[in-house]
Amino acid sequence: MALKIVESCVNCWACVDVCPSDAITQGSAHFQIVTSKCTECDGDYAEQQCASICPVEGAILLADGMPANPPGSLTGIPPERLAEAMNEIQAR
Numbered sequence: 001m002a003l004k005i006v007e008s009c010v011n012c013w014a015c016v017d018v019c020p021s022d023a024i025t026q027g028s029a030h031f032q033i034v035t036s037k038c039t040e041c042d043g044d045y046a047e048q049q050c051a052s053i054c055p056v057e058g059a060i061l062l063a064d065g066m067p068a069n070p071p072g073s074l075t076g077i078p079p080e081r082l083a084e085a086m087n088e089i090q091a092r
Contacts, residue, residue, distance in 0.1 A: 015050035
């Protein structure tokens with residue numbers, strides 16, 4: 001039972017102060033979650049606090065490897081629509 005921060009983390013520090021178990025540390029490239037300390041906020045909060053404040057989609061993975069904030073969840077733009085929009089912009 002532990003979350004994971006991956007390389008898309010931008011080191012914004014938002015998650016550090018909200019972690020109730022002090023499981024988030026600064027790694028060499030991006031923040032990391034100390035597996036032995038992470039409780040996924042179980043018993044403390046209804047949702048994982050780091051994921052609830054993270055501004056980067058896909059930067060935090062749940063224990064099953066799925067993103068806590070999947071593409072489109074923070075922007076409200078479905079990934080396929082975002083790809084279409086980016087293609088339109090680049091074509092100009």
